[in-house]
Amino acid sequence: MRYALISDIHANQPALEAVLASIRRQPDVAAVYHLGDLVGYGPWPNETVKLIQELAISGVAGNYDSTVGTDYKHCGCRYEDPVQEELSHASYSWTRRHVSPETKAFLAGLPFRIDLLPHGGHTAGPRLVLVHASPTLNTLYWTEDRDDAFCLKMASLAGMKAGDAIAFGHTHIPWHRETGGIHFLNTGSVGRPKDGDRRAGYVLLDVNGREIRAETIRVSYDVERTMRGIRDSGLPELLADYLDTGGRLRSRNSAASI
Numbered sequence: 001m002r003y004a005l006i007s008d009i010h011a012n013q014p015a016l017e018a019v020l021a022s023i024r025r026q027p028d029v030a031a032v033y034h035l036g037d038l039v040g041y042g043p044w045p046n047e048t049v050k051l052i053q054e055l056a057i058s059g060v061a062g063n064y065d066s067t068v069g070t071d072y073k074h075c076g077c078r079y080e081d082p083v084q085e086e087l088s089h090a091s092y093s094w095t096r097r098h099v100s101p102e103t104k105a106f107l108a109g110l111p112f113r114i115d116l117l118p119h120g121g122h123t124a125g126p127r128l129v130l131v132h133a134s135p136t137l138n139t140l141y142w143t144e145d146r147d148d149a150f151c152l153k154m155a156s157l158a159g160m161k162a163g164d165a166i167a168f169g170h171t172h173i174p175w176h177r178e179t180g181g182i183h184f185l186n187t188g189s190v191g192r193p194k195d196g197d198r199r200a201g202y203v204l205l206d207v208n209g210r211e212i213r214a215e216t217i218r219v220s221y222d223v224e225r226t227m228r229g230i231r232d233s234g235l236p237e238l239l240a241d242y243l244d245t246g247g248r249l250r251s252r253n254s255a256a257s258i
């Protein structure tokens, strides 16, 4: 069974379209799932949600989705300095003002977690758990430097066992490791990468018997089109520069995180 996992699209329609085109070229993809943060920071929240709906791509609620959907006071994003904080608030305010009632209702209705059993629910496993950030909160930053004890605690909280896998995004930096027989997989970001590579990212996950294999794919897209879209929309200019540098803007200026 082969799945395509896409996360953190962040209203970047050109990046999403490029990733979907890449997935269509991959053989034997049984289903596509998204891991949340459909909106925020980018200029096309309604168009992004409409495309996800039209293609019937199931997925979970990112922090941006659930905070916009429930009128929360902030987006649940992390910021490390006053510039980041200002950008984060500007993006959140813009997104809340521009989502349609239909988009907002869709975001509010997304589930927190999806479980897949590729070999059917009549067998013991393996189980594939899909969340935005962690099994407990969709705002927690599960970065690669978290130790094995942290990963295994999360797996335990999610009711997982050896042979299972958990996939998540939120940090916008992909990583994968196997600990205690459990696969921990951050799928990176479609529309707002932070690892210095401005290409869109997604993951192909193959489950074959007890073997689980993940491949991170990067896709070039028309970044300049999204940068123009940001500038034309009234979103902060720095958000466009952030995409241009693959999230490494901090060395030159500063920019909102996640």
Ligand SMILES: [Fe+2]
Residues within 6 Å of the ligand: 008, 010, 037, 062, 170, 171, 172, 258
């Ligand atoms: Fe995100």
